[in-house]
Amino acid sequence: xxxxxxxxxxxxxxxxxxxxxxxxxxxxxxxxxxxxxxxxxxxxxxxxxxxxxxxxxxxxxxxxxxxxxxxxxxxxxxx
Numbered sequence: 001x002x003x004x005x006x007x008x009x010x011x012x013x014x015x016x017x018x019x020x021x022x023x024x025x026x027x028x029x030x031x032x033x034x035x036x037x038x039x040x041x042x043x044x045x046x047x048x049x050x051x052x053x054x055x056x057x058x059x060x061x062x063x064x065x066x067x068x069x070x071x072x073x074x075x076x077x078x079x
Contacts, residue, residue, distance in 0.1 A: 007031050007042055008062055015044070015065040016072040023072055032059065 009015055013028050030045040044065060048056025066072040 005033050005042075007033075009044060009065060009067070015046075015067065016069050017060060017065050018072070018076075023069055025069070029056075 009028050009031070011028050011031060014025055015028060016023060016025055018024070026046040028044050029047045032043045032045065034041050034043065042062045043059040044062065045057075045059050046055065048054075050056075066075060
């Protein structure tokens with residue numbers, strides 16, 4: 001089986017997300033594609049504040065990330 005995988009973001013790209021109810025800009029470090037018999041999903045790992053910070057080991061679903069701060073705000077409050 002051959003499959004093309006399309007992601008919203010790529011490594012090195014800046015994205016916006018909510019962390020502890022605050023809008024935060026991060027940089028994508030890795031894009032991970034999971035596939036199993038029951039599901040497929042794309043998750044993103046961000047560049048951490050420091051090399052060994054705990055946020056460097058967090059993974060976020062694609063639906064939680066936005067290209068701009070404005071897109072993030074629209075997702076919360078609508079158009």
